[in-house]
Amino acid sequence: MVCLRTIKLLRDDFPETKKYPFGLPSLKAMEEIELEAPVTFFVGENGSGKSTLLEAIAYQCGFHTAGGSRNNVYDVDKSEASLGDYVRLSWMPKLTNGFFLRAESFYQFASHIDETERINPTRYRNYGGRSLHEQSHGESFLALFANRFSGKGIYLLDEPEAALSPMRQLAFLYVMQDLVAEGAQFLIATHSPILMGFPGATILNFDASPLVQVRYEETEHYQITRRFLENPAKFLAE
Structure with a gap:
C-alpha cells in the first residue's frame, strides 16, 4: 500500500546560494517524485543528496x-533538516505513524530511550525488552525493526545496513516483507545490494540529473559486487 504518493521539491523557493545541499545536481533538476511501490530505495554515491532528501521528508512527517x-x-x-522547508508531501490517506532511522545518530536515540525508560518504565516494550545499549549494534537495529515497527506506517531509513551483517540484512528483508503485507511503506537510502534486491521495489538513482528509476541489475552496487565476487583477484588487478 502506498500512502505517501508524491514528494515535491520547491526549487523556486531555494535560497540564492550554491552551498550544500542547494547546489546538488540531483536537486537542480528535481521537481516531483511519484511513489508507486511500497518500498522505494534512494541510491547513489556519498554526497549525492539521498540522505538529505530523506531527512527533509522526515522533517515534513514530523519525525x-x-x-x-x-x-x-x-x-x-x-540534526536540523536543511532541505526540510523546501519539500511538500502529498498523501492518500495521510499517515502519522512511522519512524525515521538515522544510523549515524542511533547512539543518541538509544540514550534518549534509556532516559525515557527511567522516567516512565515500560521494560523496553518496543525495543526487545532491554536497553538498546545492552545489545550489539546489529541486535539493536533488528530489535527496533521487529518490535517498534508495526502495521500501517511510513518508515524512513538512512543506511540501515550500517550495523547489519549480510545474514541480518536478509533477516531485515523478512521483517520488511511482513510489514509491507500489513500496509507499511518504506523509503530507504542505502548502499547495500542485498537490501535493494527487495522484490518489486522502486530504485531511484541520485547520481543522475534528473533522477532516474533503474532496474536492480543496472545499479552500480549490483554490477560492482557481482564483478568482484566472480573474480576478486582479476577485479583488483584491473
Missing part, C-alpha cells in the same frame, strides 16, 4: 530528524 517518531523529543547537535 525527529536525528532519529525517532513524532513522540521522540531530545537534543542532538546538527
Whole structure:
C-alpha cells in the first residue's frame, strides 16, 4: 500500500546560494517524485543528496530528524533538516505513524530511550525488552525493526545496513516483507545490494540529473559486487 504518493521539491523557493545541499545536481533538476511501490530505495554515491532528501521528508512527517517518531523529543547537535522547508508531501490517506532511522545518530536515540525508560518504565516494550545499549549494534537495529515497527506506517531509513551483517540484512528483508503485507511503506537510502534486491521495489538513482528509476541489475552496487565476487583477484588487478 502506498500512502505517501508524491514528494515535491520547491526549487523556486531555494535560497540564492550554491552551498550544500542547494547546489546538488540531483536537486537542480528535481521537481516531483511519484511513489508507486511500497518500498522505494534512494541510491547513489556519498554526497549525492539521498540522505538529505530523506531527512527533509522526515522533517515534513514530523519525525525527529536525528532519529525517532513524532513522540521522540531530545537534543542532538546538527540534526536540523536543511532541505526540510523546501519539500511538500502529498498523501492518500495521510499517515502519522512511522519512524525515521538515522544510523549515524542511533547512539543518541538509544540514550534518549534509556532516559525515557527511567522516567516512565515500560521494560523496553518496543525495543526487545532491554536497553538498546545492552545489545550489539546489529541486535539493536533488528530489535527496533521487529518490535517498534508495526502495521500501517511510513518508515524512513538512512543506511540501515550500517550495523547489519549480510545474514541480518536478509533477516531485515523478512521483517520488511511482513510489514509491507500489513500496509507499511518504506523509503530507504542505502548502499547495500542485498537490501535493494527487495522484490518489486522502486530504485531511484541520485547520481543522475534528473533522477532516474533503474532496474536492480543496472545499479552500480549490483554490477560492482557481482564483478568482484566472480573474480576478486582479476577485479583488483584491473
